[in-house]
Amino acid sequence: MTLFLDVAVVQIQSWLARTPHLRGRRGASRMIREATMAEAVDTMLTKITDKARRNTAYGDIDGVIALELLCDDAVDDVEHHVVRYLREALPAAPLRSTRWEGQDSLDAHAADEPLVTRDWPAPVSEWPASKPCDWCRSWPAGREAMVGAGDDRKQVQLCEDCAKRHSCAGFTSSKTAALTPGVERDLLKRWKAQHGRDITLPDKFPDLALLGKENDNTHLATVYADGNAVGKLNKELRDLRRDGIGTTFDLPSAIENATWSALLAAIEGMSADTDETMPVIAHLVGGDDVLVSIPAHEAWSFARTLQTTFQDALAAELADAGLVELPVPTVSAAIVFHHRSSPLSAAVDLAGELLSHAKEQHRGKRASLAWQDITHDGPHPLHHQVPDQRQAPALDMLVDAWADLDSLAELGASARANLALLASDNDLERLESHAERLGLWGLVQRFLEGPILLKDALGMVRWWRTV
Ligand SMILES: [Zn+2]
The missing domain is CATH 3.30.70.1230 (Nucleotide cyclase, GGDEF domain)
Structure with a gap:
């Protein structure tokens, strides 16, 4: 042993x-x-x-x-x-x-x-702290650094952790990009290998938001995805190996390949232009984890492509190795919609909470997709405030409802606002007569029984991509 x-x-x-x-x-x-x-x-x-x-x-x-x-x-x-x-x-x-x-x-x-x-755990700063760090506000500041460019250039006081971050940060769109190892360099390399040309990444969140194709270019989506049942696959593979089957199959690299294939496919499927600048800021890609920010309207379709491609790519790798009997892990995801100027840490923490709640809800058995909109729902997880509120739909249910969500998204903003008002009143009769008058009852009915409820569906299509 x-x-x-x-x-x-x-x-x-x-x-x-x-x-x-x-x-x-x-x-x-x-x-x-x-x-x-x-x-x-x-x-x-x-x-x-x-x-x-x-x-x-x-x-x-x-x-x-x-x-x-x-x-x-x-x-x-x-x-x-x-x-x-x-x-x-x-x-x-x-x-x-x-x-x-x-x-x-x-x-x-x-x-x-x-x-x-x-x-x-990370060390906790001693109390009373001296001046807190200008970036994280939680550790004492001890080092000075110049940040920003041109008129925005200013001096800041940073803690030890943030000072290291500052000295390690490059700008991906600048010529020094080649010096910066990390997830974004990997992404650019893999893109080039697949498309045969260079591309840059946006340097700031407002620039990223502007790359969105829809009229509202103020909102971003931070998408966090993580595999389900990878441990189960690991176990079954181990048992097969004891019988001499699948001994050369490299599971960590198969998962890594599936994750990258899924991410690249999701980016290629975006409606925003990918000629010069990729409309993505990638924070983390490791194992079966993906954490990125993208323009808000791209998020639903992006997450769907990411989830389905991961599963297909991993199934193909297993099939190539003759391991068709093994259970194929899926990916669950959380989307947090937020204003481009709202802090990333709030979006990331919320996405983490939503993701673990979605995995709990589906017991890690199938792909699901949780979401929240910080601008409209606030920064605290909705499921903490009202139990049973806003379930994370399973991916296959979402795919089933896709065409109806498309139809909802095509309604004008005021039609959707009226429906939302009636849906939140829980007055079915008024909702029905209103929807009947507009010829929308068939569509509205589709969302009365769930699994995606009308008020949630209307929230989802606020950031739906309409083609
Ligand atoms: Zn700090």
């Missing part, structure tokens, strides 16, 4: 969005890549090569250091060494270490629970 140790940033999406500025997020994305990429991990291990080596079977996922222990009694030493290293590289990131045991990495990680789990 071999012991495996993983040390990972937990709630990576919240840590990335800890600063309201995109620049702070970009810097963090680069910090995390540089701290956990293979070369960096190998360098970190040079002092303890007799105790542990990199677990190459785990896959290369941003924010995770996966190791294989060479002698079991060194595990505490190795754990402390890695945590110290990550704490220095990512000062404010909460960390978690897990230990696993098995014949090989797949076998070990197919267990329901790790052998041992330890949390290493």
